[in-house]
Amino acid sequence: KVMKKIMIRQNNGKQVGGVWFVNKTIGEYFISLGYSVSIVSIRNNQVDITQEYDKRMCVFTINEIDKWEITRKNEIFKCIKEGKIISALKKYRLRKEELKKLNNDYDKLKKYIREYNPDYIINSHYQLLDAIPTEYLPRTLNEQHLAYETTKSENPQAIKYFNYYKNKIHKFIWLSMATSEFAKKDGLENSTCIYNPIRFKSAKSANVTKNKKLITISRIDSYQKRIDLMVEIVNEVFKEKEFKD
Secondary structure (H helix, E strand, O other), X not given: OOOOEEEEEEEEEOOOOHHHXXXXXHHHHHHHOOOXXXXXXXXXOOOOOOOOXXXXXXXXXXXXXOOOOOOOHHHHHHHHHOOOHHHHXXXXXXXXHHHHHHHHHHHHHHHXXXXXXXXXXXXXXXXXXXXXXXXXXXXXXXXOOOOHHHHXXXXXXXXXXHHHHOOOOOEEEEOOHHXXXXXXXXXXXXXXXXXXXXXXXXXXXOOOOOOOOOOOOOOOOOHHHOHHHHHHHHHHHHOOHHHOO
């Protein structure tokens, strides 16, 4: 029996945040099913982190030296607008050098994909769709870790990528049914939803009528976590007679 291969790709290695946790959890689950799993990053976070994961997975980074940062066009235009022509030229040259290095890393990743020959590719960042050989796009699932509505309002560049690749890749994966439906209505018909994985399961349900404690575990420095919405929901719950205390 031939072992099937899954490649999971992300922008940054050496991290322990949400994207890494999801990728690691998915990868370890497929390892338990007998798959070969590779998690590949383009660059590393510049931090000294020891990651814990099932060592049967192959976890590595294409370029461990350079940061995942590219000088943006709007920085160049801002300098021009402010009359800082020399600064604009310096930023322009720097951007060209950075893009050249990034494209070189993309070529290395394409080469690795062809050598590894995965049955499935799970892509965690839209920019890396450019680093997939054409013949592997039909095997690709792009998992977006941000809601479609938020992506559209805050990152129109991502939507351009999605529209370009929508007839080329197998599926767009979103983290909720609601945002998947938004994406479908906006033309990404090959969208589906897989909720974020957890590392445990239980047949027991919390008895919220007896244990009257509400807890949320979250980062509070990001509006994306919607702490304000949690407070609003709790206020609504308290209006119910059985939960008033």
